[in-house]
Amino acid sequence: MSPTPQQRRAARHQLATGPVATRRGPAGARKKPITVDLIVDTAFAIVAAEGYDALTMRRLATTLETGPSSLYAHVVNKEDLDELLIGRLCARVALPEPDPATWRDQLVDVCTQLREQYLRYPGISQAAFAAAPTNLDTLRLAEGLLGILLAGGVPPQTAAWAIDALVLYVNAHTLEVSLARRRPARDDDTWVVSRDEVLRRFAALPETYPHTKRHADELTTGTPEDRFAFTVRLMVDGLVGSAQG
Known part of the structure; x- marks a missing residue:
């Protein structure tokens, strides 16, 4: 065992x-x-x-x-090392005193801090996928997130699942950004194209793609930071109804 x-x-x-x-x-x-x-x-x-x-x-x-x-x-093994690595990064995240008046901003800030830690080490968020939070530093982060959500009036069960969803999104987002950043250095990834090229290809689509052609600019605009902040706030704003219910 x-x-x-x-x-x-x-x-x-x-x-x-x-x-x-x-x-x-x-x-x-x-x-x-x-x-x-x-x-x-x-x-x-x-x-x-x-x-x-x-x-x-x-x-x-x-x-x-x-x-x-x-x-x-x-x-003990590579999984144990992964746990230590993620724990070290979680320990660097500054957790605020939960504030019912600013709990949404606090959640976004904590998620952003975790994002920045992961992006310092390309692909490190892979170590966090499917890992139970047993490291004390990892549990400290989960405890802090739970405290913020509860302070905002989010029911405990909703808060628990919200933490899972938020952390999972941070993990996936940072992995995608890390992969995208490393691709230009590899000779076999010549298929990676610029935004201008994507817009040109969308414009050349047949008329059976009317929405993609018409809204190509919206579909391709925004930095990874813009999209990250939008998605986290979208997720957090979705909790407001449960907090008020």
Whole structure:
């Protein structure tokens, strides 16, 4: 049976209180000891430089000049590492004191902060998909969002599902933006076209696409930031009825 999150935390605590082995490089130079923080910092550096797809336990071990087995003394597996990475990013989000008067703006701000953290590390939001929020820092973010929603008068069940929907949208949005940003650097993605080219193609469509032809400008306008803010506010505004009901 896989260890529970509580068992993993306990194991890390025991390792942190014991002696830390000294490591030496090929020339005898002293190297930083392997710790959870060093593993997480190195993982972030790999993702920032090459994207989340480049992050594997083997690649991480190679970068740290050690073997994969030494990493498993600190993290249980790749999923455990993912949990730590997302937790670290969630910890950087500043949570406001829930305010019934400004709860909608507070929700948008928290989602925007999380978006900015994810976009620093291309594709990192993949680590958050289908992951149960068991890390304390991840739970802190969910707790903060729940507090804001409840302060706005949103019923508890609606608030719980709203958090899931909002976070899922942030994850999907940032993954799409990360993929789009990396495509121009790849030779096989010559099919990616500019907005002007999309407008030209829409204009050339047959008359069986009257709405697309007529509203091509609206369909293609707006930055990713514009579209993100619009969608989050649309979702949040949809909660107003439940808060007033």
